[in-house]
Each structure stands twice: as structure tokens, then as C-alpha cells.
Amino acid sequence: MNNLLKVSKVKANIQQFHILHDINFEVPIGEVTVLLGRNGAGKTTTLRTIMGLNPVHNGSILFKDEEIANLKPHLIANKGIGYVPEDQGIFEDLTVGENLRVAMKREDQETTERLDWILDLFPDLKKFWKKPGGQLSGGQKQMLAIARAYVNENDLLLIDEPSKGLAPIVVEKVMETILQMKEKTTILLVEQNFHMASKIGDRFYIIDDGQTVHNGLMEDLRQDKVLMKKYLGVS
Amino acid sequence: MNLITRMMTKSNMIYLGIAALLLILPFFLTGRSVQFMITQIFIFAIFAMSYDLLLGYTGIISFGHAMFFGIGAYTTAIFMDRFDANILGLVLAIGVAVLFAAIVSFIVGILTLRLKSHFYAMLTLAFAGLFLVAAEKWRDLTKGNDGFTFRIPEILRDSTVMYIVSLVCLVLIFFGLRRLTNSPFGRVLVAIRENESRTESLGYKVLHYKVLVSVVAGVVASFAGVLYMLSLRFVNTSVFHTDVTIDVLLMTIIGGVGTLVGPIIGAALIELAHHWISGLANVHWIFERWIILYGTVYILVVIFFPLGIVGTIRAKLSGRSKSNVLEKKRAS
Numbered sequence: 214m215n216n217l218l219k220v221s222k223v224k225a226n227i228q229q230f231h232i233l234h235d236i237n238f239e240v241p242i243g244e245v246t247v248l249l250g251r252n253g254a255g256k257t258t259t260l261r262t263i264m265g266l267n268p269v270h271n272g273s274i275l276f277k278d279e280e281i282a283n284l285k286p287h288l289i290a291n292k293g294i295g296y297v298p299e300d301q302g303i304f305e306d307l308t309v310g311e312n313l314r315v316a317m318k319r320e321d322q323e324t325t326e327r328l329d330w331i332l333d334l335f336p337d338l339k340k341f342w343k344k345p346g347g348q349l350s351g352g353q354k355q356m357l358a359i360a361r362a363y364v365n366e367n368d369l370l371l372i373d374e375p376s377k378g379l380a381p382i383v384v385e386k387v388m389e390t391i392l393q394m395k396e397k398t399t400i401l402l403v404e405q406n407f408h409m410a411s412k413i414g415d416r417f418y419i420i421d422d423g424q425t426v427h428n429g430l431m432e433d434l435r436q437d438k439v440l441m442k443k444y445l446g447v448s
Numbered sequence: 449m450n451l452i453t454r455m456m457t458k459s460n461m462i463y464l465g466i467a468a469l470l471l472i473l474p475f476f477l478t479g480r481s482v483q484f485m486i487t488q489i490f491i492f493a494i495f496a497m498s499y500d501l502l503l504g505y506t507g508i509i510s511f512g513h514a515m516f517f518g519i520g521a522y523t524t525a526i527f528m529d530r531f532d533a534n535i536l537g538l539v540l541a542i543g544v545a546v547l548f549a550a551i552v553s554f555i556v557g558i559l560t561l562r563l564k565s566h567f568y569a570m571l572t573l574a575f576a577g578l579f580l581v582a583a584e585k586w587r588d589l590t591k592g593n594d595g596f597t598f599r600i601p602e603i604l605r606d607s608t609v610m611y612i613v614s615l616v617c618l619v620l621i622f623f624g625l626r627r628l629t630n631s632p633f634g635r636v637l638v639a640i641r642e643n644e645s646r647t648e649s650l651g652y653k654v655l656h657y658k659v660l661v662s663v664v665a666g667v668v669a670s671f672a673g674v675l676y677m678l679s680l681r682f683v684n685t686s687v688f689h690t691d692v693t694i695d696v697l698l699m700t701i702i703g704g705v706g707t708l709v710g711p712i713i714g715a716a717l718i719e720l721a722h723h724w725i726s727g728l729a730n731v732h733w734i735f736e737r738w739i740i741l742y743g744t745v746y747i748l749v750v751i752f753f754p755l756g757i758v759g760t761i762r763a764k765l766s767g768r769s770k771s772n773v774l775e776k777k778r779a780s
Contacts, residue, residue, distance in 0.1 A: 264649050290651035302646035304639045306706070315635045316650050345766075361650075 217242045217369055217399050218263070223272035223282075225262045232258045234423040236272070240369065245391070245400040247414035247431065249407070249445055255423040256403040257299050260371045263401075264296045265289045277368070291318075295362035299373040299403075301354045305347030309338050309357060312346050316361040324364060331360040334390050352383035359390060369399050376406040384409060407445060411435055419445070460623075463709075467619045474608045483611055484679070489719045490614035491675045494621050496699040496711030498668035503697070504706030505629055506661050507641030508561070509569045512576030514692035516666040518583065518685075519552060520545045520673025525598055525683040526589060533599035542674050546667050553666025557659040573690070580688040595684025604678055614675050618712075621668060626708055628664070637661055638706070691739075698742060702749050704756025713757055721745075 218240040225233040233255050240246045248256045261267045263274055265286040274282040281289050290296070304312050317324055332339045335356040341349060346357060355375055362370055375391065376384040388409050391400065395413065404410040410417070410431075417434050419427040427440060434440065470486075477483050495517055502508040527541030560571040583590045590596075604610055628634055639647040640654055648654050677683050686692070695718060703714025721742075728735040735741075753760045 266645055266649060285653070286645065286648040287651050287653045290649050296649050298646065298649075302643055304642045304646075306638055306642060307635060311635050311638075314632065315639050315647075318651060 215241055217277060218401065219273075219275040220259075220263065221273045221275075223259075223262060223274065224270040225258060225267050226270055227258065227267060232267075232423055233262065235425070236262075236420065236423070237425050238418040238428065240399060240401050241416070242399055244415040245395050245402055245413050247410045247417045248401070248403045248420055249405075249410060249417050250420035251446065252405070254420045256420050257373055258423075259420065260296070260298075260373050260401070260403055263289075263371060264294065293366075293368040295365060295367035295370045297358045297362045297370065297372045297375065299377065301358040303346040303349070303354045303357055306345060308343050308345055309349070310342045312357055313338075313361055313364055316364055318365050323366065327366065328360075328364050331363050334393065335360055352379050352386070355379060355383070355387060356390075359387065359394075363394060363398070367398060369401060370394070371401050371403075373403045374405060375402075376404060376409050388413060407441070463622070464619075467615065470615055471612065474611050480607055483607055485719065485723055487607070487611045487614045487679050488676075489716045490611075490618045491672050491679060492696070492699060492719055493712040493715040494618055494675065495669055495672035496696050496703070496715045497621065497625055497708055498665045498672065499696045499700050500705060500708055500711045501625065501629070501637075501661055501665040501668070503700055504704075504708075504710075505634065505637040505641060506658060507565065508658060508662065509565055510572040510662075511569045511690065511693055512556075512572030512574070513665070513669055513696055514688055514690065515556075515572070515576040515579045516549045516553060516669035517673040517676070517692060517696075518576075518579060518688035519549045520670030521677035521683050521687045522583065522590060522673075523548050523670075524674045525596070525677050528600055529596060529598040533601055535601045535603070538601055538604075542671070545670050545674055549666045549670030550663050553663045554659060556666075557662040558655075561655055561658040561662065576688060576690065576693065580685060583685045583688055590685070593685050595682055595686075597682045600678055600681055605681075610679055614679065617671070617675060621671070622708060622712070625668070629708065633657070633660075641706075698746055700756075701746070702753075702756055704758030704760070704762075707756070707758040707762070710756050710758035717757075718742075 216239040220236055220238050223233055223236040224231070225236075236255070236259055238246065238248070248259060250256050258267060262269055263281075265281070265284050265288070269282040272282065273280060276289075276292060276294065279292070281292065304315065307315060313328065314320075317328070337353050338356055338360055341353065346354065349357065359372070359375065362372070372391065375387050379387065384406065391402070391413050394400065400413075402410065402413060404413075411434070414431040416430050417428060418425050419440075473486070474483055495513075498516075499510070499513050502510055502513070523545035524538070524541040527537065527544065531537045531541075556572065556575050560568045563571070584592050586592075604613065629637070636647065636652055636657055639650070639652075640657060644654055673687060676687070699714035699718050700711045701714070702710075702717060703712065704710025725735050725741060749756070755763055
């Protein structure tokens with residue numbers, strides 16, 4: 214088993230709207246796979262569909278060779294998939310510490326070590342340990358969202374636009390962290406910021422109008438100005 | 449010993465101090481009506497705290513919470529009426545009442561908590577209506593709307609004993625619920641209130657938590673119903689009325705949702721206002737229609753204290769500006 218996740222011919226609707234028409238991609242173990250595409254292409258819906266938050270109309274999603282399409286989100290999470298949503302999903306009335314504790318499936322030594330490791334990367338979270346999540350800045354919320362997904366020993370992390378709405382200096386910090394996390398876990402990343410995506414990603418899939426239209430190695434994409442201009446608007 | 453030391457926080461000491469003052473209060477009170485009114489406040493405070501578990505901590509709106517209050521009151525009253533009115537019989541009756549409430553809240557929860565919160569609200573209203581109609585029509589058992597009086601154990605006939613029993617129950621339930629809401633279970637409840645799908649994608653089966661909290665809330669509400677019935681020594685179908693649910697909703701919102709202390713303050717304010725306004729009925733007819741005044745107070749509280757009394761005070765103390773709070777309310 215080289216691929217941790219395999220998405221085949223997935224179709225998904227949001228209410229009466231057909232959002233995903235034909236999504237196909239694979240996420241190899243130990244790599245960062247990036248989903249690229251313009252706004253509204255279906256990248257976030259793809260992550261939500263994997264996570265069980267949108268129903269799969271057709272197709273297959275295999276995680277560790279096991280079908281997870283249309284399973285309930287809590288079952289998918291307990292199989293070892295962590296999710297950092299686009300809106301971060303911080304529990305605003307819970308403190309930073311409580312946000313992290315509520316995410317911890319176990320409070321054993323291993324989890325504590327992971328918590329310490331992520332807190333060393335994001336010292337702000339330690340500093341504001343007792344502060345309600347709602348009072349954090351946008352960057353701190355993003356750090357908390359990533360820390361919350363990382364604190365458990367997940368096999369796969371789904372991270373949705375971690376750079377969205379953040380100041381460049383915070384984007385750099387988040388990028389550095391994901392690069393370090395890359396050493397320890399497999400990541401499926403959705404990112405509009407091509408600079409960040411190209412630095413972190415090992416391979417890419419381009420989604421356009423609900424379909425995967427192109428894929429390859431990230432280093433090849435960096436050279437392909439035509440493709441970048443056509444699908445990503447990057448010149 | 450460790451548990452006791454850990455529990456002796458500053459806030460717990462303050463709460464225990466207030467409880468101790470309330471415990472000696474009957475020895476300084478002269479009028480029985482005041483003592484009775486304070487007993488009623490204790491009972492409704494327990495009821496309001498049970499509602500706060502649903503609304504304040506989990507974000508579940510129920511329009512049928514009176515159903516559990518009524519189940520507690522009627523089950524115990526029927527037992528007391530049909531069997532010996534001694535302490536053993538009362539304990540047995542309370543056990544049956546609480547178990548019955550737990551079963552009903554489990555069934556209602558499992559059937560309705562899968563739905564969106566507004567559907568749950570409407571379905572609980574329907575279930576409560578069902579219990580009201582059943583209580584009115586099953587006259588052989590409930591004596592219908594006329595209700596009935598019954599004997600209670602000798603010791604509880606003394607109003608001071610009833611006052612102390614209600615106060616002790618309030619204190620024990622308050623600390624019990626506080627422990628529950630500060631536990632990992634309580635944190636999951638708050639997470640569910642804030643973002644249900646996010647909580648689910650963290651690996652929690654949300655329905656289990658919602659059903660479990662609705663059972664706890666139902667059991668506590670039924671226990672409040674038991675105390676209410678014991679304090680009145682009379683029961684009729686009014687305990688199932690929607691007014692009772694609206695009262696407890698107001699107590700919780702005015703006091704401050706998600707605080708546990710708030711509903712106690714809300715219960716005191718509503719009961720005192722009820723008592724005071726009813727006394728003004730001779731002055732002007734409008735005071736007989738106290739529900740109009742409640743409505744006005746409710747509108748004013750929602751506008752000026754969207755977090756309730758305790759919630760607003762806590763927000764001020766924690767340095768959050770009013771604009772932040774309102775912005776968050778608007779967003780939710």
C-alpha cells in the first residue's frame with residue numbers, strides 16, 4: 214500500500230447543485246499532496262466530502278484500502294484523519310487549552326509529547342493557554358486549528374487553505390510548521406497561495422469545475438508557466 | 449482529602465458561604481410566606497439549571513421541558529397518594545419518578561435529537577402537549593385538571609425542613625452539575641453548541657452526547673418537580689403547561705445561559721417579580737397580566753444584556769468589550 218488515500222470518480226452535490234463531477238487523485242504515504250485550482254473549483258468541497266461532511270453521490274474514497282465514502286464524520290476521524298477546516302472551526306468559548314484537550318483522543322505520554330512539540334512550534338498557544346479561542350487573532354486561530362488536528366496521532370491531515378487571510382509573516386510561520394509536520398505525517402493540502410503550495414507540496418492535482426484536470430510533481434508545475442496561467446492565473 | 453482540597457477554590461468558597469447564610473436564614477424569618485417563596489426559588493433554580501444544561505451548554509432549545517417537571521411531580525404524587533406516606537415510600541417514589549423521566553427523555557432524545565434544533569424544539573412541545581392531554585384525560589389516575597392533595601412524610605410537613613431540604617438539594621445539584629460542565633464531557637457539550645459538525649469531525653458521536661445530556665437534564669428537572677410537589681402537597685395538570693417551560697426559559701436567559709449561577713439568579717428574579725407583581729393586582733388590572741410585563745422585561749434583557757446578568761458581568765470582568773460580544777452574537 215503506497216497510497217494512503219485514493220479518491221476515484223467522486224461526484225458530490227451540495228443541495229441541488231452538482232459541485233464535484235469527477236474527482237480522482239491519490240495521496241502517497243509520507244508526502245504532501247496539494248489540491249490547486251481557482252475559487253469555486255471544488256477544492257474545499259473535496260476535503261469536506263472526504264471527511265464525511267458532504268455526502269458522496271457516486272464514486273469511491275479508499276483510506277488505507279478501506280472504503281470510507283459516506284461514513285459518518287466521527288467514524289472517519291477515528292480512523293485516523295485530522296481536518297483543519299477553511300474557517301478554522303475554533304470553539305470560541307473554550308480556552309486554548311480546552312480547545313486542544315477536547316481534540317485529544319487520549320491523554321497518554323505520546324499525545325503529551327506531540328502537544329509539547331506543537332506548543333514549541335507555536336509558543337503563542339502556550340502564552341494564551343487560558344484565553345478563550347474567540348479572543349485570538351486570525352493567525353493564532355490558525356495555529357490552534359493546526360495544533361488541534363496534529364495533537365492526535367493521525368495518519369492523514371486534511372488542511373484547507375491555512376494561509377487564507379493571514380499576514381505574510383504568519384503565513385511563513387504556518388508554512389514552516391507544515392514543513393516540519395511533513396516529516397511526521399501525510400498531508401493533503403488545499404492552498405490558493407502558490408508560493409506556499411509549491412514550497413510545501415511534493416505533488417499536485419489541479420481541480421477545475423469539479424473535476425481533476427491535471428496532476429504531476431510540484432517541481433514540474435513550477436516550470437510549466439502555461440499550465441499555471443491557464444488554471445491558476447499565476448504568471 | 450485531595451478532592452476536597454481541589455474543590456476549595458475561591459468561587460466555591462463564596463458559593464458555600466452564601467449557602468451557609470441561606471441555611472440560617474429561616475431562623476431569622478418571621479413570615480411563612482417568605483420562607484415558602486424562597487423554597488420555591490430553590491426548586492425553580494434546580495429546574496432552571498437543568499434547562500441551562502440543554503440551552504446554555506449544548507445549544508438545545510426545548511419547548512417541552514415542563515414535561516419532565518410534571519413527570520417528577522405526578523409520579524411521586526400518585527405514589528404518595530396510593531401508598532404509605534413514609535420516607536421509604538418517598539425514596540421509592542422519587543426513584544420511580546427519576547427513572548421514568550430518564551426513560552422518557554432518552555426516548556424523546558433518540559427520536560428527535562437527530563433533527564435540527566428547531567425541529568427538536570417543536571417536537572418537544574408536541575410531546576409535552578401529549579403528556580398534558582394524557583394527564584387531563586386520565587382522570588382515574590391524575591384526577592384531571594382539578595388535581596389532588598396527598599399526604600407526605602411527617603417530617604417534610606414542617607416548612608423549615610422543606611426549606612432546608614430544598615436548599616441542600618440545590619447546593620448538591622449545583623456542585624454536581626458544575627463538576628459535570630467543567631469535565632471533559634462538559635467541554636464536548638460546549639463544542640457541540642458552538643460547532644456541531646466540527647465536533648463530529650474531531651471524532652465525537654454528537655448524538656450520544658446530546659441524548660446523554662438530555663437524560664441528565666430530564667432527571668434533574670423531574671427531581672425539581674418532586675420537590676415542587678412536596679412543597680405544595682398538591683398537584684394538578686398546570687405542571688405540564690407551556691407556561692412552566694417559558695418561565696424556566698426566561699429564568700435561564702435573564703440569569704445568563706451557560707453559567708449555572710445565572711439560572712439561579714434568574715429563578716430568584718422571576719419568582720420575586722411574580723410575587724411582587726401579583727401583589728399589585730389591586731392597584732391596576734395590568735398587574736394581573738404579568739406575562740405582558742415578563743415579555744417586556746425579556747425584550748429589554750435581550751437588547752441590553754444579550755448574555756444575561758451573569759454572562760454580562762463575566763464578559764465585563766474578562767475584559768471583553770460589549771461590541772465584541774454583540775458582534776459574536778450577531779454572527780451566531
